[in-house]
Each structure stands twice: as structure tokens, then as C-alpha cells.
Amino acid sequence: MANNAQRAEILVQALPYIQQYTGRVVVIKYGGNAMINEELKHAVMRDIVLLSLVGVKVVLIHGGGPEITDMLKKIGKPSSFVDGLRVTDRETADVVQMVLSGKINKGLVNLLSSIGGKAIGLCGMDGRMIEARPLREELGFVGEIVRTNVEPILDVLEKGYIPVVSTVGCDMDGNTYNINADTAAARIAGELGAVCLVSMTDIAGILRDRNDPSSLIVHIDMTEVPQLIESGVIAGGMIPKAECCMEAIRRGVKKVFIIDGRVPHSVLIELLTDEGIGTMFEG
DSSP: OOOHHHHHHHHHHHHHHHHHHTTSEEEEEEOTHHHHOHHHHHHHHHHHHHHHHTTOEEEEEEOOHHHHHHHHHHTTOOOOEETTEEOBOHHHHHHHIIIIIIIIHHHHHHHHHHTTOOEEEEETTGGGOEEEEESOGGGBSBEEEEEEOOHHHHHHHHTTOEEEEEOEEEOTTOOEEEOOHHHHHHHHHHHHTOSEEEEEESSSSOBSSTTOGGGBOOEEEGGGHHHHHHTTSSOTTHHHHHHHHHHHHHTTOSEEEEEETTSTTHHHHHHHSSSOSSEEEEO
């Protein structure tokens, strides 16, 4: 247990980081185990409220794959995937919209409000924030982003609220699209001119040896990513995440962090301490 002097020292050490982020946009992509474990969920929301109260303009972007799968099971509809992407027919797209933009999104808004935050829920169809077209024909209504409009997010930030964004897109014909949350977060972070993007996952970050948590790579330059993929250090489901990190940096985001959402208060540890907790990508 920290004594008063230690607590004060922790706060003082956080000061330069608070100064670095106050008044700037920080995008947090929220997913993985931290979404379904209630204790972790509360820790993440407390982190976001604290950052907001010290003047950081936090934008929370979320997915919700496991909850979509659960709802599809309840209505007797099997889930199928191609290259890790959910095959999304029209009925599944309706379920995606209902679960992401309804149950999950409004639940997060309510939780943030209950612990002292001010939040407003948005989805990619609000203000045509995320316009999309079919990514691949065999995937149905899985969307590739063709245009983003971040004005609704900026309006909410200007009023002092935390925007909570579900990644459901649309097209000019009124179709609903399931959008990958990492892809949407990278695109939106770039459009907002975010100082950083934090992506929460279920691993410690990029590991040189995936079986050795102590082999965490703390810093990766964009130029190193192709070699890390070629050598197999970045592999499987981490490849698209790394590609989204690079996309965000190409769009002007200064730093992108992949952090372990299974660690309580991992967002604060990464942003407001010397040690950090995950892997940082820089251009």
C-alpha cells in the first residue's frame, strides 16, 4: 500500500503526461476481454472519465464481436468467418446494428455517466460518419470505408462530452455495414488529428517470442513493420492490427499504442507513466 508521499510522487510524475495530452484528442479503440469482464470494463471507464476530467478529449471507439455472436446464437443463426471477418448477410447486419449501436453503445454511455463522466453515443451512420461499400462480395455487408465525416464527433467534444462510437457504416442506398473497429479507429483518429491512438487487445503487445511475455517490443518504427511481418514476429490476427497502426500514422497520428486490456487501468499506465505497458508504433 502506497503512503501519502508515494501517492503524491505518482501524481507529480503524471503531470508532464497530463500536460502533453490536455486539450488534445486521444482515440481509444476498446475491445477484447476488457469489454466482457465487468471489473476490467469498470476500470477502463474510470480511466476514460479521469482523462476527460483533466482535459483530454477522449474518443471511445468500440466493437463487440462476442456479443454479436451471442445474439445470433439466441436467434438460431450460425456465425461464419472468412479470413477472420464475419460473413454478414442483411439479417446479420441488422443484428450488428442492434447490438453495437444499441445494447453495447448505450450500456457504455450509461456506465460512463454513472461514474461521473459525460458521454454521448454515436454510430457510424450518424451524420454519415462512416460511409462504406462492400469489402468483398462473399462477405456480404462487411464494409470498406470510403469516406468519413468527423463533424458529429467534433460537435460532441466541443460540448464537453465523451463521444462513444460504434463502428456501423452506411451507403447512399441505406444499407448497413459491419465495419472492423481497428480500421475505423485508425481512419477516425487520422481525420481528428489525434495525438495518439490506443488499441486495447488481449495480449501484452508485440512479442519477439509469442510464448514469452518478457520479450515485449516496447517501440516499433513504421519502417520495421514489413520485416517483422516477414519474419513471423507479427503474425496471424496481429497483422491487421499492425497494419491499422501504420494506417493511423500515415494519416498523421503521432503515436499508436497496442496495450493489454486485461491489465486493470492499462490506459492510464500507458499514457501517464514513464514505464508504459504495451508496444508503441511511431512514424
